[in-house]
Amino acid sequence: MASSATLTTTHLPQLRTLLHKWNQSRPAPTGFQNAPLDKNTSKEVIVAFRTRPPLPEEATDKFQTHSDPKDASATQSVEFCAGITALSADPGVFVAHVPGMKWSGPTLAHKRYEADLGFGPDVENEEVYQRTVVAQDILTLALSGGVACILAYGQTGSGKTFTMESLEHRIARDLFDHARALGERLLLAQGRMVDASNAAGVFEISAIFLELMGKRASDLLEATETVDAQGNSLRAEVPIREDNAGNVQPRLMSTPVRSSAELETLIRKALSERRTAATLRNTAGSRSHAILTITTKNTLFPYANEGQLILMDLAGSERYEDSKDHDKQRMDEVRENNKGLMNLKECVCAKAKMASDDGFVHIPWRAHKLTMLLKPSKALVIAHVSPHIQDSVHSTNTLSYAAPFMTVPPKPRGPAPYDTEDPRTWTHAQTTVWLAAQFAAALHLCPVGFAPEPGIDLGVELSAVCPPGATAAHLGRLYTTEFVARCLAARTEALSEERLTDIALDVIGTLFHMLMVAKNRTRRAIMESRTRVTDMSLHTPQATARRAAQVAAARAQSQGRRFRLVI
């Protein structure tokens, strides 16, 4: 039976006419070239669409038709026909042109999808890097103890590796400059001498590069020449487990990298290993997920969390139906990959829902090894689609997979009533009073919980630590290092840097603890109210009738009579 791609190819002239009509009737594309760089760093999940230009001879090579069905060598070349129109860059709007068939002939539906960003076929890799990694300040986030993840998703051959490799090289180019600049600022804030060598040494950076094939992870930095009967490389399997503290780490030593050149060498080595492995498996495309994890540790604040930047080039998404011609092993792989991708979708959607609802939503990170590897604080999903009309059905799958990740802005709510135990309810003034009491108590200027005399020197300018408009909720979103650096920059003569660092650590630690307790309290209240609703629904007349019917059915069955249970 002819595939939908072949059917599309045979109706190209009619489809081209329908596409031409749509192109003439639609409004001109807006904002594609010069949309401003928006530093909207507050969103937790950013979604981008990208399509690539058609490659020379690609349409013929991929969708070749036979002019004479009996003669396989009698082929006809196929000219490119667009299946995707990139309408706008920011927000990203893509339209997929999906062919169909009616009794009257071929039809063309135009399905519109929206994301935060859109990258059309003419957009260069540098622009993708600037609008994603730079605009979202992802390097600073990873150097400040945060976790950021960039994921490339899409059909085989749609350009995922092209995008991810370019981002990896650019991150290798810029990460150490960023680390040096941030190191300098932190050293200055601590009143230390700054020179090129000590600023560069503030951050310890290391990397691992894993390949996840089905359920099996291996280290891409370990060279291999052979594969086993299943097509897996003969590298040692890297176990991925969760420790008692709930941290998921692959059991693998990270390779320390001290410069851009070293990180670049590591990336090139891993990428060439991945290509070799793909060739050994007899595939040009990637059937595995490639995961680069860069870890940063701040040596000035050894107690602070390590930062992570995770770059995932996901295996080509293949529809299970399209894999029916493959052998069993390949079909198992497709099934396993799809399971991982579905779980990833559930996790990212749950995360997006939690960010917009500010409520508690269970995120099923543990359900698959792919998702165990990332519990990011910020995720950037780049969905890739093929430019060809023959791939439109697949493109709509990709775009509709990624579009629900978009977070909606949090629902506007009235201010929550003031609660001394819940810092999320504090105004700017209440936060400042609490901060003053904390610093005063640490300096033994007044008993714990009491406000100090106005105008007293607390060793720090509180108006700079908590500027007008800022609240405890804002401070709670800072990383420990950021809060300490902010206090050090606002230091007065009354305190030394060391003493202020210790006090600042105590203060932010207390605030984090109070926030965590308050959130847990809310979460428990939500769970209890859900249980109450379920309990109450068990006692409705309908529920009682349903249970009576179930009992009657069970009795009837045990008496050997047939009985239909209507629920």
Ligand SMILES: Nc1ncnc2c1ncn2[C@@H]1O[C@H](COP(=O)(O)OP(=O)(O)OP(=O)(O)O)[C@@H](O)[C@H]1O
């Ligand atoms: N934006 C682009 N501009 C020019 N060429 C591109 C672009 N994106 C991808 N390509 C080219 O398209 C081809 C397929 O791209 P790539 O290998 O990145 O796809 P992929 O989605 O990673 O495929 P697979 O899942 O099979 O690995 C490559 O030859 C690549 O150089």
